[in-house]
Amino acid sequence: MSEKAVQLLEKYIENENLRSHCRHVSACMMYYAEKLGEDKEVWGEAGLLHDLDWEKFPDTHPNTAVPILEEAGYGKEFIDAILGHAYPDRTNVPRESLMAKYLFACDEITGLVHAYSLMKEGGIKNVEPKGVIKKMKDKAFARNVNRDDIKKGAEEIGIDLHEHIRNIINAMSAI
Numbered sequence: 001m002s003e004k005a006v007q008l009l010e011k012y013i014e015n016e017n018l019r020s021h022c023r024h025v026s027a028c029m030m031y032y033a034e035k036l037g038e039d040k041e042v043w044g045e046a047g048l049l050h051d052l053d054w055e056k057f058p059d060t061h062p063n064t065a066v067p068i069l070e071e072a073g074y075g076k077e078f079i080d081a082i083l084g085h086a087y088p089d090r091t092n093v094p095r096e097s098l099m100a101k102y103l104f105a106c107d108e109i110t111g112l113v114h115a116y117s118l119m120k121e122g123g124i125k126n127v128e129p130k131g132v133i134k135k136m137k138d139k140a141f142a143r144n145v146n147r148d149d150i151k152k153g154a155e156e157i158g159i160d161l162h163e164h165i166r167n168i169i170n171a172m173s174a175i
């Protein structure tokens with residue numbers, strides 16, 4: 001992870017829970033980048049910075065992050081991936097690149113897996129996909145997590161939901 005990305009995270013995100021979420025998404029993006037032969041650092045930074053403007057500018061997220069990312073030297077594919085993770089609700093940038101599709105697929109599911117891990121003795125290392133899937137059905141559990149986006153994300157990357165959750169657990173266990 002570049003020092004630049006870490007500094008941006010620290011400058012724009014003060015809430016430790018949101019920082020933790022960004023680190024979880026980053027770990028998952030790096031996991032998938034390695035599996036796919038993509039650039040782990042770039043994908044990891046996309047995960048780390050995908051909610052860069054959420055805390056300070058929730059109404060215009062992720063659009064407000066664009067000039068910040070451009071000024072920091074991030075390119076079009078990187079920025080489009082971040083914009084794409086909020087398509088079509090908040091942006092008009094569809095998810096076309098693998099990075100964009102995987103960012104979308106990793107975002108909501110990490111929140112659900114993390115919330116479930118907090119209930120488990122031993123944390124993330126004792127989380128199983130079937131338990132996460134069971135909790136998905138409980139609308140009162142982690143109610144801010146969009147279950148439809150979780151299912152749609154797995155579909156967009158062409159991975160069975162159970163396998164996707166297993167991958168997310170593995171990636172989050174490594175941090």
